[in-house]
Amino acid sequence: MSRKMIPVEAAFEQWRKDPAYRKAYDALEEEFSLATAMIRARANAGLTQAQLAKRMRTTQAVIARLESGRVKPSTRTLERFAAATGMRLKISFEPRGRRAA
DSSP, X not given: OOOOOOOXXXXXXXXXXSHHHHHHHHHTHHHHHHHHHHHHHXXXXXXXXXXXHHHHTSOHHHHHHHHHTXXXXXXXXXXXXXXXXXXXXXXXXXXXXXXXO
C-alpha cells in the first residue's frame, strides 16, 4: 500500500499562515525544536514512521511519541534515530535567546 506523503516544509508553511499557530509554536519553540528536527530528518530520508520504526527495530507508536515532542529521548535513542535516517547526531550548547540556524 502506498501512502501520499506531504513534504514537511509544505505543511509547516501552511500552518505558519495561521497567527494562532505561529504564536503557540513560538511559545513552545525550545520544547519542540528536537521533535521538529526529528520529523525533518525522517521526511528528508523519505521514510514513513512505520519504515523508520522497522529500521530502528521498534514500533511506529514509539516513533510517533518521539516526534510528538512529549518525550525526552536518550542519547542512545537519538543515535539510533540518526543512523536510521542516514544522519549524524550533533549536540551543542548555545546561549539562551539565540535561535539555531
